[in-house]
Amino acid sequence: MEQINDMIPVTPSPFPRIVVLGGGFAGISLVKKLKGSRVQIVLFDRNNYHTFQPLLYQVATAGLEPDSIADPLRKQLEPVKNFYFRMGEVFAVDPNQKLIRTEIGTMSYDYLVIATGSKTNYFGNESVMQNAFPLKQIPQALDLRSHILQNFEAATITRDPIELESRMNILIVGGGPTGVEVAGALGELKKNILPNDYPELEFEKMKIVLLEGSDRLLNGMSEHSGEKALQYLKKFDVDIQLKTLVTGYDGHVATLNNDTSIRSHTLIWAAGVQGNYPDGLPEEAQQGGRLIVDGYNRVKGCEDVYAIGDVASMQTEDFPRGHPMLAPVAIQQGRHFARNFKKMLKGGEMEPFSYHDKGSMATIGRNKAVVDWGKLQFGGFIAWMIWMFVHLISIIGFRNRLIVFSNWVWNYFTYDKGTRLIIRKFIPKNKLKTEETV
Template structure:
C-alpha cells in the first residue's frame, strides 16, 4: 500500500493545487486569510514568467530574471505548504492525489497544470524542433543558436553553412512574432560583432503562419503593423502555409516548397496538460477540462480547473478563454473567494472574464497594443506601444528583484544595442548529420 506524503495536518479543509503557474500561484496567494490548509504541488520549485521566455532564448535576459522560488513567494503564508513532486494521477473517489513523493489527501482539488506544446501528433517534428514552453527549452534554444554559429565557422560547404545560419519559426502568434523580431535585432546589432568571419546577409529568418494574418485574436491594425515591422526588419513572413514535415535539415511546406535550416522553432500551438484519473468525458478538444461558470470540472463537486487547462465555454468564448495569463490570474482570485463561500454555505460567484487586451513586441521601439480600459478600446503601435509593453511586463514580474534585474538588463541593452548573455551552458541540440537527412536543396 502506498504511503502518504509527509505533510502536517492542520485540521482544516485542505485545498490541493496542482501547478504553480499564473493561476495556481494566484489562488495560493489569494487563500492567505482563508480558514484552509493549502498544499501547492509543482514539478519545479519556482514560478516562471512565461511571456519572457523568448528573451532568455535570445540572450536578452538571464533565466534567474524571470523565475522566482515558490517558497520565497509564499514564505509569509503559514497556511501554505509547498511540495516538489510530479503528479501521476488522481483518485477522485478516495480524494487523493498520487505523486512521486506519495499520496496527498484533499478536500478540494484544483488542477492548474497549464498547457504543453502541441505537435499535432507529429513525432518527427517533436524530435527535431525546439519549442519555448519552459526555462530549459529557452536555454536549449539559446545554446543551440550559438553552437550552430560556432560550427558555421568550421564548415567549408556554403549550403551547409547557410543551414546553420538560417532559422524557421512556425507560428505567427505572439511567441513567434516576438522571437522573429528578437533574432532580427541580434542579426543586425550583435552577431556581426561576435562572428566577424560570417556574412550575416546570409542569415535568413523565416516566419511561417498557417493562416492569412499574424497575431490572430488581435486587431487587424495590430496584425498588419506587425507584418510591416517584421518585413522591414528583413524577416521572410510566409502566410497561408503549413509545415508538412521537418527532418532536422529540410522543412517541407504543404505547397511542396522547401526551406533548409538546422533550427526550427515550434510556436504553432499548445494543448492542455490533463491528469490521469479525471473522467475522459470531461476533457474537450485540445485536452482542456470542461468547467462550469465556477471553474468546477463537469461531473465533480470538489474538483476544479483554472487557467490554460480549463475550458469555460460561453457564447463569447465557444472554445474557452484565451490561453494567456490574465484568465488564469482572474480565475485564481475568484476561486479563492468561491472556496470560502463553499465553506460558509454562501452562494458562488460566476466567472466573468475582464479582457484587458493584448500586446506584442517586434523589437526595439516597435510593438503593437490592443487595450481595453473603462469599456473602451485603445489601439496603438510603435514606440508608445513598446513603452506600454515594457512597463506592463516589468511590473507583472512576481518579485521586486526580478523587476529590478529586468529593468537594468533592458536599459543596458537599449542604450548599448547589446545582449550580454551569449554563453553556452547546459544542453543544446546538435545538428542532425547531413547524410541522415534529405538531399540538399535550396529554394
C-alpha cells in the same frame, strides 16, 4: 479500500486540505488570495519556481538571464501560513478516493484545484516533435539559446556551403505573439549583435523565416495590429510566409505544404498549445485537450475538483469554445476562485466567473510593439513603452523587476545583449549517451 504506503507527509491540520496542482499564474494567484483562510494548502509543481512565461523568448534570444524570469515558489508564498510546497510531477487524480498520485508519493485532498496550464501542441506531427524547439519552459529556452550559438560556432568552421546555410538560418513556425516576438528578437540579434561576434560570417546569407498557417499574423489581436507587426518584422528583415504549414522536419530541412523546403538546423515551434492535465479524470470532462468546467470552475462529472487557467475550458456565451489561454484569464480565474472558495467554506453562494479583457499586446523589437485596447489600436514607440511597463509591473518579485529593468536599459543603450553564453551545450535527444551530463 486499498492500503496506501507512500503517503506524502505534511503536518496534520484540523482544517480541510486544498491541493493545488501547478504554480503558474492561476495557481499562485489562488494560493495568495487564500492567505488567512482556515484551510491547509498544499501546492505541487515539478519545479521549485514560478516561470514568467511572457519573457521566456528573451531568455532564448540572449536578452535576459534565466534566473531573472523565475521566482522561487517557497519564497513567494512565504506569507501564506498553513501552506506547504511539494516538488514533484503529478501523474494522476483519483476523484473517487480523493487522491492524487505523484512522482514523490500519494496525497489525499478535500478539495483539488487543477492549474496545470498548457503544453506544446505538435498536432500529431512526429518528426516536428522529435526535432523542433518548443518554448514553454526555462530549460527549453536555454537549450534554444545554446543551440543557436553552437550553430554559429559550427558555421565558422564548416567548408560545406549547404551546412553553412542550414546552420545560419532560423525557422519559426506560428505567427501568434510568441512567434512574432521571437522573430523580432532574432532579427535584432542579426542586425546589431551577431555580425560583431562573427565577423567571419556573411550575415546577408542568414535567413529568419516566420511561417503562419492563416492569412495574417497575431490572430488573437486586431487586423490593424497584425498588419503593423508584419511591417515591423519586415524592417528587421524577417521573411514572412503566410498560409504556409510545415509538413515534416528532419532537423536539417523543413518541408512545407507548398512543396518547397527550407534548410535550417533550428526550427522553433510556436504554433500551438493544448491543455496539460493528469490522468484519471472522467471522459466527459475532457474536450479538445482541456477540462470542461462550469461557471464556478467545477470540473464536469467530479466532486470537489476544480480547474483554473489554461487547462480549464469554461464555455460561455462570449466564449463558446472556452476562454483564450492567456495569463490574464489565469490570474483572474485564480483570484475569483479563491473568493468563491472562501464563500463556499462559509456556506455562502458562489458567483460565476466573468472575464475582464484588459486588452492585448505584443512586442516586435526595439521601439516596436502593438497594443489593442478595446477599440483603440496602436503601434510604435508608445506601444513599446506600454508593453515594457506592463511586463515590468507584472513580473513577480521586486528583485526580478530591478534586474530585468537593468538589463533592458543596458541592451537598449549599448545595442548589446549580455548573455550570449553556452552554459550547457545542447545535445540532440538522439545523440545523448548514458554518460553525458548536459
